[in-house]
Amino acid sequence: xxxxxxxxxxxxxxxxxxxxxxxxxxxxxxxxxxxxxxYMAKRMPxxxxxxxxxxxxxxxxxxVIGVAATGKRxxxxxxxxxxSLKSEGVSFLAGxxxxxxxxxxQRGGPGLGGIQPSQADYFQxxxxxxxxxxxxxxxxPASVQEMVNLVFKGFDLAEKYRMPAMILSDGTMGQMxxxxxxxxxxxxxxxxxxxxxxxxxxxxxxxxxxxxxxxEELEYLNVERYKRYKMVEENEVMYEEYxxxxxxxxxxxFGVAARVSQNAIDKAREQGIKVGMIRPITLWPFPKKxxxxxxxxxxxxxxxxxxxxxxxxxxxxxxxxxKPVLLCSRVGGMIPSTEDVLAKINEANSIGGNx
Numbered sequence: 001x002x003x004x005x006x007x008x009x010x011x012x013x014x015x016x017x018x019x020x021x022x023x024x025x026x027x028x029x030x031x032x033x034x035x036x037x038x039y040m041a042k043r044m045p046x047x048x049x050x051x052x053x054x055x056x057x058x059x060x061x062x063x064v065i066g067v068a069a070t071g072k073r074x075x076x077x078x079x080x081x082x083x084s085l086k087s088e089g090v091s092f093l094a095g096x097x098x099x100x101x102x103x104x105x106q107r108g109g110p111g112l113g114g115i116q117p118s119q120a121d122y123f124q125x126x127x128x129x130x131x132x133x134x135x136x137x138x139x140x141p142a143s144v145q146e147m148v149n150l151v152f153k154g155f156d157l158a159e160k161y162r163m164p165a166m167i168l169s170d171g172t173m174g175q176m177x178x179x180x181x182x183x184x185x186x187x188x189x190x191x192x193x194x195x196x197x198x199x200x201x202x203x204x205x206x207x208x209x210x211x212x213x214x215x216e217e218l219e220y221l222n223v224e225r226y227k228r229y230k231m232v233e234e235n236e237v238m239y240e241e242y243x244x245x246x247x248x249x250x251x252x253x254f255g256v257a258a259r260v261s262q263n264a265i266d267k268a269r270e271q272g273i274k275v276g277m278i279r280p281i282t283l284w285p286f287p288k289k290x291x292x293x294x295x296x297x298x299x300x301x302x303x304x305x306x307x308x309x310x311x312x313x314x315x316x317x318x319x320x321x322x323k324p325v326l327l328c329s330r331v332g333g334m335i336p337s338t339e340d341v342l343a344k345i346n347e348a349n350s351i352g353g354n355x
Contacts, residue, residue: 004179009144009169010035012180013103014043016151017075021187022101023049024074026063028056028082031115032171033105036077057082061089061102068098069208071195073155077103079171080121081112083129090164091130095210097194097225099158101151102136103167105174108333116333117171119255119306125168126284126314133222135229137165137236138283140254144178150281152185157236159190161228168283170306172256172335238281239290243269247276249348250294252315253304254280256335261304264341273349283311288318295319300348304341305329324351 007015014036017025025040037053044051054060060076067074078086083104093100106121108114125138137157141147150167158165196206212218243265244250253261258279268275278294280287295301300323303312309327316325328344330336 004181006177007144007180008035008175008177009147010105010174011039012144012182013147013151013167013169013174014039015182016148017101017155018043018047018049019182019184020073020152020155022073022075022155023047024067024072025050026052026054026060026074026076027078028054028060030079030082032107032117032174033077033079033103035174036103036105057085058089061086064100065089065092065096065098068093068100069096069196071192071197073101075101075103077105079105079107080109080118081107083121083124087124087130090136091128091132091134092210093164094130094134094136095132096208097162098164098208099155099162100164101154101158101167102164103169106168106170108331114333115171117173117256117306117335118331118333119170119257120308120310120331121168122283122305122307122310125166126286129166134225135163135232135284137161137163137232138168139165139238140168140281140283141173142255142258142279142281144173144176145180146281147173148180148182149185152187156188157232159192160188161232162194163228168255170255171333233285236282237285237287237289239287240279240281241290242277242279244276244278244294246274247294247297248299249273249275249345250298250301251275251277251304251341251345252280252291252301252311253277254283254311257304257306260336260338261341263338264345267338267342268345273345275345275349286314286318291315291318292320295322298323300351301325302341302344302348303327303329304336304344306335307331324348
């Protein structure tokens with residue numbers, strides 16, 4: 001086991017991508033993710049990799065499509081407005097069944113908004129992020145170490161299921177510094193017989209394409225793709241439980257909101273309130289089953305978000321609205337305080353009386 005090193009989230013994420021075998025990065029500077037690109041600009045030339053600052057976010061994502069079609073590991077990163085510009089290209093990646101890793105270090109919006117942290121791109125990430133029927137694998141780290149781990153996981157799952165994956169971070173996670181272990185995690189090998197690598201006159205040419213003019217064929221491709229998505233939902237859900245053994249109130253939070261919530265839970269427990277947390281690590285696939293099971297035991301849920309209330313809809317859908325779901329949120333770059341979450345826990349505790 002190597003010693004831990006102190007690293008900023010954005011830089012740890014970039015180093016993890018290199019360790020996971022990424023040798024191609026295309027991006028464009030935008031706060032608060034610029035350190036990802038800056039780190040790649042320094043490191044890639046030293047390892048015979050490719051760093052290219054594209055002329056725009058649109059150009060960057062199209063370069064990603066080109067490398068992904070060859071079966072190589074490729075990454076791009078941006079922050080919220082830049083991710084919106086990439087959305088057409090992400091849809092093309094999905095339509096071509098190409099693996100790639102996309103990093104969104106979220107900032108406030110809509111529009112240009114501000115450069116402070118946000119989680120308001122939840123809908124964008126989990127609802128497909130572009131035109132047509134498709135999904136992204138969406139991974140939400142809550143620490144710098146988890147950023148490193150999920151970069152490996154993101155590349156692995158993207159290749160396993162031939163679909164784009166996204167690390168959904170935020171300005172706080174990207175800028176904070178924490179000790180991390182950079183021990184190399186496992187890099188799995190996946191079949192890439194579909195890739196454009198040149199036939200060498202030894203096989204039939206591969207075709208990577210998202211255009212299908214025959215309606216019946218396009219329907220077939222979409223149905224087959226959703227069979228694959230069903231496998232993802234059955235096998236790749238990731239979440240973490242905190243003090244849920246006897247919980248009567250369940251906090252649901254991800255990323256930086258989960259860190260604040262954990263402190264509030266500990267304080268509430270000191271006051272005798274039985275509260276715990278389910279932290280989704282995969283936002284898609286969402287941990288529906290564990291929330292549905294929790295709804296049989298708890299009196300209420302509290303969704304803690306840096307948005308006007310987006311994930312709360314998935315909690316209500318997962319639990320079939322069996323129990324009330326309260327919202328604790330701050331927006332515009334603000335982060336809920338421990339006291340904000342504790343106040344909402346007390347409100348939830350009043351529902352149905354104390355057991």
